[in-house]
Amino acid sequence: MHKLSLDAEARLQLQRAKEASAGRSATTVYGGHEHTLRQTLLALTAGTVLAEHENPGEATVLVLGGRVRLTSGDTSWDGRTGDFLVVPPSRHALEALEDSTVLLTVAKEV
Incomplete structure (x- = not known):
C-alpha cells in the first residue's frame, strides 16, 4: 500500500511551476507507461496552456486548486x-x- 498527500504534493508542484520557465510542473502519482491507469498531478501558473493534443485514452481532470479551462474545438x-x-x-x-x-487520470487504450 502507498499513501500520498495530494495537498502537500500540489503545493510542492505549484512552487516548482512558479520557478520553471514553462510555468508548469508535474509528477506521476500512480501508474506510468507500463500501466493502463496513470494519474499525474499537474501544476500550472496563471496563463500557462497545455497546447492542443490528442487524448491517449479515457481521461478526467479533477481540479485540486485554482481555475482551469478545458477546450476542444469550439x-x-x-x-x-x-x-x-x-x-x-x-x-x-x-x-x-x-x-x-x-489531478489528471488517464486510462490508456490497449
Missing part, C-alpha cells in the same frame, strides 16, 4: 476547485486561468 468547460471534468475523446487543450493544480 467548446470549452471551466473548472474550479473541486470540479471534475471529463476530457473529450478528441484534440483538446488545458489553460490555467489562475495558478492551478489538477
